[in-house]
Amino acid sequence: MPHQALQEIVCCLGQPVAGNPTQYMMEKAFVAAGLDWRYLTLEVPADKLTDAVRGLRAMGFRGANFTIPHKVAVIPLLDSLSPAAELMGAVNCVKRDGAKLLGENTDGKGFVQSLRSLLDPSGKRIAILGSGGAARAIAVELGLSGAAEIVIVNRTVGRGQDLVSLLNDKVKVNSRLVHWKGDFEVPAEIDVLINATSIGLGDAQAQVPVDVATLRNELVVADVIFNPPRTKLIRDAEGRGCRTLDGLGMLVNQAVIGFKIWTGVDPDPEVMRDALEEFLNI
Numbered sequence: 001m002p003h004q005a006l007q008e009i010v011c012c013l014g015q016p017v018a019g020n021p022t023q024y025m026m027e028k029a030f031v032a033a034g035l036d037w038r039y040l041t042l043e044v045p046a047d048k049l050t051d052a053v054r055g056l057r058a059m060g061f062r063g064a065n066f067t068i069p070h071k072v073a074v075i076p077l078l079d080s081l082s083p084a085a086e087l088m089g090a091v092n093c094v095k096r097d098g099a100k101l102l103g104e105n106t107d108g109k110g111f112v113q114s115l116r117s118l119l120d121p122s123g124k125r126i127a128i129l130g131s132g133g134a135a136r137a138i139a140v141e142l143g144l145s146g147a148a149e150i151v152i153v154n155r156t157v158g159r160g161q162d163l164v165s166l167l168n169d170k171v172k173v174n175s176r177l178v179h180w181k182g183d184f185e186v187p188a189e190i191d192v193l194i195n196a197t198s199i200g201l202g203d204a205q206a207q208v209p210v211d212v213a214t215l216r217n218e219l220v221v222a223d224v225i226f227n228p229p230r231t232k233l234i235r236d237a238e239g240r241g242c243r244t245l246d247g248l249g250m251l252v253n254q255a256v257i258g259f260k261i262w263t264g265v266d267p268d269p270e271v272m273r274d275a276l277e278e279f280l281n282i
């Protein structure tokens with residue numbers, strides 16, 4: 001069909017971005033919603049980020065996702081930040097509003113939306129493995145959602161302590177650090193255990209150092225790893241009778257939130273999850 005009007009463009013900027021599934025998922029959802037929008041995946045090295053953002057402004061892109069290595073570096077190039085993005089110090093989603101670029105972070109919101117399908121995080125005690133970008137985004141959103149306590153379990157003390165201080169001082173949620181050495185024994189009062197490390201990425205046999213005998217059947221166990229989605233941790237947790245959440249839910253939900261931020265329209269999450277599973281061949 002010939003196009004009468006210009007299409008709207010959004011994009012993902014990162015390096016490396018080959019194999020990123022978001023374009024496939026977004027474009028299926030645009031079609032399903034009857035929107036004449038396009039999503040481009042663009043390889044942009046760190047030293048070209050400023051030019052790339054100037055380009056987005058010049059070409060009137062409606063928005064963008066930013067991924068590794070740009071989530072922090074993009075902040076000074078934007079006009080404003082959402083409160084959550086400001087607290088996290090990281091942006092993964094930008095919306096253009098007139099001439100202004102507004103920074104948001106949808107990673108943690110996507111996780112919390114996915115978790116809500118199993119339980120309300122308000123009043124819950126939560127242990128998070130890892131202190132990188134994903135852990136930070138998830139921890140801040142869980143704190144803002146009313147979690148009673150967030151235990152950060154990290155191998156590197158300095159990075160873990162930075163996140164604990166952010167949670168206690170800025171997000172105002174009770175938080176403490178466990179220095180991760182050997183297998184983590186999940187304390188009996190914990191309601192939700194989240195693997196937010198990169199252990200398991202591309203390796204279904206990779207073992208997250210957790211004492212499997214401490215996975216009680218009342219626990220919810222979540223993993224941010226989406227490829228492969230049935231990680232060893234998820235399989236071990238299921239074997240212990242826990243309710244589980246794989247990383248696909250977080251990925252789909254953060255895309256659902258980004259789609260709404262850009263277009264103002266609610267996409268069909270089923271279309272997105274199906275597209276993701278088709279893309280990842282699972």
Ligand code: NDP
Nearest residue numbers: 130131132133134135155156159197198201224247250251
């Ligand atoms: P970062 O590199 O920022 O952080 C990685 C974290 O994992 C660090 O805390 C690091 O600990 C820890 N870690 C890595 N290897 C080990 C190990 N062998 N033992 C103990 N700790 C380890 O990565 P991100 O936070 O950005 O991403 C983490 C994962 O989350 C990635 O695999 C990514 O694909 C996934 N992700 C999934 C999303 C989804 O939608 N499902 C969204 C965003 C990310 P230390 O501080 O000690 O180095």
